[in-house]
Amino acid sequence: MSMTSAAPHHAPVMPAEVLELLAPREDGLYVDCTVGLGGHTELLLAAGAGRVIGLDRDAAALARARARLASSPKNLLHADWPARVELVHADYRTLPQVLAERHITAIDGALADLGVSSMQLDDAERGFSFRNDGPLDMRMDASAGESLADRLADVDEGTLADVIFQYGEERHARRIARAIVAARGRQPLARTAELASVVRRAAGGGTWQRLDPATRTFQALRIWINGELEGLDLFLRSTVAALRAGGRLVVISFHSLEDRIAKHTFKALARPSDGSAPLGRVLTPKPLEPTEAERAGNPRSRSAKLRAMERVA
Numbered sequence: 115m116s117m118t119s120a121a122p123h124h125a126p127v128m129p130a131e132v133l134e135l136l137a138p139r140e141d142g143l144y145v146d147c148t149v150g151l152g153g154h155t156e157l158l159l160a161a162g163a164g165r166v167i168g169l170d171r172d173a174a175a176l177a178r179a180r181a182r183l184a185s186s187p188k189n190l191l192h193a194d195w196p197a198r199v200e201l202v203h204a205d206y207r208t209l210p211q212v213l214a215e216r217h218i219t220a221i222d223g224a225l226a227d228l229g230v231s232s233m234q235l236d237d238a239e240r241g242f243s244f245r246n247d248g249p250l251d252m253r254m255d256a257s258a259g260e261s262l263a264d265r266l267a268d269v270d271e272g273t274l275a276d277v278i279f280q281y282g283e284e285r286h287a288r289r290i291a292r293a294i295v296a297a298r299g300r301q302p303l304a305r306t307a308e309l310a311s312v313v314r315r316a317a318g319g320g321t322w323q324r325l326d327p328a329t330r331t332f333q334a335l336r337i338w339i340n341g342e343l344e345g346l347d348l349f350l351r352s353t354v355a356a357l358r359a360g361g362r363l364v365v366i367s368f369h370s371l372e373d374r375i376a377k378h379t380f381k382a383l384a385r386p387s388d389g390s391a392p393l394g395r396v397l398t399p400k401p402l403e404p405t406e407a408e409r410a411g412n413p414r415s416r417s418a419k420l421r422a423m424e425r426v427a
């Protein structure tokens with residue numbers, strides 16, 4: 115396992131933009147809906163956020179974030195951090211329950227940095243990687259749901275092709291789905307390397323290609339297995355609803371479908387089609403993107419798009 119490579123050097127994406135938009139205050143309560151390796155949570159606390167509740171569906175990520183916060187050099191300045199941050203193993207789509215259980219009626223800001231973390235990608239044992247062989251799992255929450263190996267064992271070819279086409283924007287989706295179904299007929303697919311070689315053979319293309327031919331299919335299967343787009347709109351709506359007037363929600367996405375959902379949901383909240391009062395106002399008519407300097411220094415940031423909404427009274 116390559117557990118040592120990612121944190122603590124993992125840099126949070128678009129840190130200046132996030133801080134400017136959330137403008138954390140000493141008397142404020144902020145929710146980091148996707149704690150991951152704790153990069154943004156650390157940033158918010160160091161910038162003076164009074165309290166942060168951090169959620170992640172991945173228990174391993176929370177353990178890493180906890181260790182990062184405890185050993186942060188900035189901890190010298192904020193010896194009271196453990197009292198100011200609560201890390202919760204939860205799906206962000208359950209945020210309304212998480213707040214209700216704590217008798218919290220309004221929050222001052224929220225951040226959702228969507229998608230997969232570098233730790234999840236780098237740790238071969240989690241089964242996300244087409245570069246490093248591991249068990250075919252790919253679940254962000256390893257304690258719930260079915261692994262990719264189980265799902266691939268009985269999915270029908272048409273559904274699989276649709277998943278690869280829609281979530282991966284992969285034009286060879288039908289060919290790849292057919293090849294996966296043929297391969298599993300010979301023997302169950304159990305390892306990421308096996309799947310990657312089936313996909314590469316079906317997708318074709320030479321070594322001159324910039325992207326590994328398995329990239330899009332692995333991305334699609336990850337989104338599918340983790341239900342990443344399901345309930346995203348409802349989550350964004352309920353999070354805006356949980357903000358106090360003037361509070362802000364910042365969403366960072368790495369996939370065009372996620373960004374489209376954020377864009378449409380924010381638009382619908384700012385201009386409800388039934389003529390009711392708007393819940394928020396859009397702060398980013400166009401999504402913000404990382405600066406050239408950030409792109410160069412942090413390759414993970416390259417496809418990031420940031421959108422923000424402010425709750426109105």
Ligand SMILES: C[S@@+](CC[C@H](N)C(=O)[O-])C[C@H]1O[C@@H](n2cnc3c(N)ncnc32)[C@H](O)[C@@H]1O
Pocket residue numbers: 124125126127147148149150151152153154155169170171172175204205206207227228229230231232254
């Ligand atoms: C891009 S990483 C976040 C990185 C983090 N902002 C940082 O700076 O270290 C996304 C995280 O969101 C988590 N995640 C994805 N979907 C989730 C969901 N529905 N509920 C809670 N956490 C989720 C993943 O497990 C992953 O750890």
